[in-house]
Amino acid sequence: xxxxxxxxxxLFLRRVLRAGAELVAVSLLVFAVTTIAPGDxxxxxxxxxxxxxxxxxxxxxxxxxxxxxxxxxxxxLRSAAHGDLGRSIAYRSPIAPLVARRAVxxxxxxxxxxxxxxxxxxxxGVWTAARDRATDGRIVASGASALIAVPDLLIAIALVxxxxxxxxxxxxxxxxxxxxxxAGVAALVDRVRHSLLPVLALTLIAGPxxxxxxxxxxxxxxxxxxxxxxxxxxxxxxRRLWRLAxxxxxxxxxxxxxxxxxxxxxxxxxxxxxxxWPGLGPLLLDAVRTRDEQLIAAGVMLATLLLIxxxxxxxxxxxxVDPRISM
Amino acid sequence: xxxLLGPAIGVAAVYALVLAAPFVAPYDPTTQHxxxxxxxxxxxxxxxxxxxxxxxxxxxxxxxxxxxxxxxxRFFARSSDDSAVGRGSRHLFGVDAPAEVxxxxxxxxxxxxxxxLLYGGRISLGVxxxxxxxxxxxxxxxxxxxxxxxxxxxxxxxxxxxVFMALxWLYLLLAxxxxxxxxxxPARALASIVIVIGIAxxxxxxxxVRGVVLSVRGxxxxxxxxxxxxxxxxxxxxxxxxxxxxxxxxxASILIPQYTLAEITxxxxxxxxxxxxxxxxxxxxxxxxxxxxxxxxxxAAPAAALIGVSxxxxxxxDALQRRSLAVGVSR
Numbered sequence: 001x002x003x004x005x006x007x008x009x010x011l012f013l014r015r016v017l018r019a020g021a022e023l024v025a026v027s028l029l030v031f032a033v034t035t036i037a038p039g040d041x042x043x044x045x046x047x048x049x050x051x052x053x054x055x056x057x058x059x060x061x062x063x064x065x066x067x068x069x070x071x072x073x074x075x076x077l078r079s080a081a082h083g084d085l086g087r088s089i090a091y092r093s094p095i096a097p098l099v100a101r102r103a104v105x106x107x108x109x110x111x112x113x114x115x116x117x118x119x120x121x122x123x124x125g126v127w128t129a130a131r132d133r134a135t136d137g138r139i140v141a142s143g144a145s146a147l148i149a150v151p152d153l154l155i156a157i158a159l160v161x162x163x164x165x166x167x168x169x170x171x172x173x174x175x176x177x178x179x180x181x182x183a184g185v186a187a188l189v190d191r192v193r194h195s196l197l198p199v200l201a202l203t204l205i206a207g208p209x210x211x212x213x214x215x216x217x218x219x220x221x222x223x224x225x226x227x228x229x230x231x232x233x234x235x236x237x238x239r240r241l242w243r244l245a246x247x248x249x250x251x252x253x254x255x256x257x258x259x260x261x262x263x264x265x266x267x268x269x270x271x272x273x274x275x276x277w278p279g280l281g282p283l284l285l286d287a288v289r290t291r292d293e294q295l296i297a298a299g300v301m302l303a304t305l306l307l308i309x310x311x312x313x314x315x316x317x318x319x320x321v322d323p324r325i326s327m
Numbered sequence: 328x329x330x331l332l333g334p335a336i337g338v339a340a341v342y343a344l345v346l347a348a349p350f351v352a353p354y355d356p357t358t359q360h361x362x363x364x365x366x367x368x369x370x371x372x373x374x375x376x377x378x379x380x381x382x383x384x385x386x387x388x389x390x391x392x393x394x395x396x397x398x399x400x401r402f403f404a405r406s407s408d409d410s411a412v413g414r415g416s417r418h419l420f421g422v423d424a425p426a427e428v429x430x431x432x433x434x435x436x437x438x439x440x441x442x443x444l445l446y447g448g449r450i451s452l453g454v455x456x457x458x459x460x461x462x463x464x465x466x467x468x469x470x471x472x473x474x475x476x477x478x479x480x481x482x483x484x485x486x487x488x489x490v491f492m493a494l495x496w497l498y499l500l501l502a503x504x505x506x507x508x509x510x511x512x513p514a515r516a517l518a519s520i521v522i523v524i525g526i527a528x529x530x531x532x533x534x535x536v537r538g539v540v541l542s543v544r545g546x547x548x549x550x551x552x553x554x555x556x557x558x559x560x561x562x563x564x565x566x567x568x569x570x571x572x573x574x575x576x577x578x579a580s581i582l583i584p585q586y587t588l589a590e591i592t593x594x595x596x597x598x599x600x601x602x603x604x605x606x607x608x609x610x611x612x613x614x615x616x617x618x619x620x621x622x623x624x625x626x627a628a629p630a631a632a633l634i635g636v637s638x639x640x641x642x643x644x645d646a647l648q649r650r651s652l653a654v655g656v657s658r
Contacts, residue, residue, distance in 0.1 A: 024489040033506040068555040149641040151588045153595060154630050157615050270592060276614070284498065285596055288505045301503045304494050 019308045028314055030300045031073050034293035067160050086294040095298045103302050106279030110264050113202035121207050125214025130241055147208040152267055156201045157273040172276035198275045205267045210260055221249040258311040267309050334642035341636055352442035353421045357603040360437035368432045388426035398426035403423055423658035432625035434613055446627050447605035454520055455587030459579055463532050470536025485568025489528035499527045504598055513604040520599055524589050532578050539574050543567050573651050580644035584637050607633055
């Protein structure tokens with residue numbers, strides 16, 4: 001084993017330990033917060049005259065709501081470690097499969113948006129940086145900075161309104177009702193059509209700030225003296241731009257990748273709610289409304305876990321790709 | 328400086344407008360004109376049907392008999408509003424009953440959209456301001472302590488901020504929101520939203536302030552000041568505070584629109600300030616539900632207002648950043 005792979009292993013190990021510590025801390029915070037919450041899922045039941053106080057007490061005991069905080073936290077941690085996240089009181093079902101299904105939906109959306117955003121932002125940033133003196137490059141650049149100022153929520157709402165008015169794209173859900181019966185390709189097309197709008201919204205939300213960074217980083221790289229030297233040696237323009245300058249500009253962008261994942265993940269929550277995408281977002285919102293504390297804890301924990309794992313993976317991967325970044 | 332002046336005046340004007348809501352708004356934001364749901368903006372005329380010019384703008388309305396009359400706008404007049412809140416107060420403008428003047432139309436329940444926009448702006452912009460004060464205040468105190476004391480204190484504060492920053496922003500907001508009661512009176516709901524956003528947001532300013540404190544402490548002139556006997560309080564006052572203040576100001580211009588949007592998003596989700604109290608968020612909820620079936624463009628007023636406010640803040644933050652950069656270079 002050489003020095004580099006040892007360093008990578010130790011980086012990986014440190015990352016895992018850090019992520020674990022962060023998760024435990026987050027879980028304690030989330031659990032504490034949901035316990036402070038006034039009322040419980042049986043608050044509404046209490047208003048009914050026919051239900052006696054004893055019945056409610058029995059119900060609370062059955063769900064384990066009467067035990068002290070640390071006992072419940074320890075219990076929750078133990079079962080979470082076994083893959084059992086408890087039971088949702090509102091949905092009357094185990095939380096783990098419920099949350100897992102939603103998390104997969106959220107993750108596919110974020111992953112698709114991540115790919116689309118970078119695929120769009122990178123060439124656009126390079127192009128506008130190269131055409132910094134020209135009108136077309138300037139127009140695209142100022143359009144992007146105008147988009148930064150438009151609040152996320154409004155972008156999502158505007159897209160829904162436009163899609164609904166034009167009837168071009170479905171505005172909500174994962175698939176058309178009954179589409180599951182269709183043949184493989186038709187079902188897939190239906191699925192893609194449904195995800196177009198949320199992916200577009202996420203791209204428009206997360207894209208402009210990234211674009212600005214790519215462009216700024218490219219502008220810096222293009223000013224470097226070695227590019228002038230490369231030009232003097234007769235290296236063609238395209239090669240200079242896409243091979244030399246981009247590679248130099250990529251270094252600061254590497255750290256942005258994880259940040260873009262976090263931004264997309266958070267924005268995805270709102271987009272999911274606005275476009276009724278059955279991801280973690282709407283589930284969590286319902287959980288807050290119905291005071292389903294176990295579900296809130298599980299949803300937030302899972303979102304954090306996904307974010308930490310995603311960030312960590314991106315970090316380790318990109319560091320192993322680029323030998324210049326110190327570990 | 329000129330870059331900063333324009334946007335700053337714009338922002339101040341918006342706050343002045345919503346602060347003066349009880350005077351500027353012609354109606355109470357919760358009064359329902361039941362016979363006029365989703366009324367389009369009232370047309371204000373200066374030239375009547377016979378082609379005569381009127382010095383005082385007027386609106387047309389039908390009286391009880393069904394005949395159409397012109398009703399002049401009254402400026403600085405006492406309210407004709409029947410609600411307990413609005414009775415007898417002076418307003419910027421209004422018309423005598425039975426005429427009504429809805430500058431931005433009415434919503435689904437026949438409530439004046441302009442009045443709701445102004446009162447809702449008080450809530451949404453006010454929450455943004457208060458939450459920023461809370462988050463920035465906590466960030467300043469904790470960041471300064473962490474930067475100055477160092478050691479275990481620093482490590483603890485940074486670890487705590489790590490936890491808060493590990494959570495995705497909206498998920499964090501929702502988790503914290505779950506800790507506070509949902510169905511409460513407007514004043515308490517307002518307080519809980521401010522607390523939720525403030526607590527969710529303390530980590531980033533705290534880290535920033537700590538960084539500034541550390542970098543200032545490392546400079547030669549600060550070391551020289553300490554060496555020549557300046558007390559820590561003096562170092563804090565004359566060397567650290569100015570730097571921190573400039574960073575905090577720029578940070579505020581970034582955080583205020585972000586937290587305003589946070590309130591709007593929470594109210595849009597239905598877990599912010601509940602009806603009938605207006606907020607730009609809940610108004611946008613009405614807009615989205617209605618716009619999907621019918622074109623009622625005036626319902627988009629809060630969206631337009633929000634875009635305007637964020638553009639103003641964007642320009643302000645931009646100018647502040649440029650200025651602090653310029654100051655940094657010239658030093």
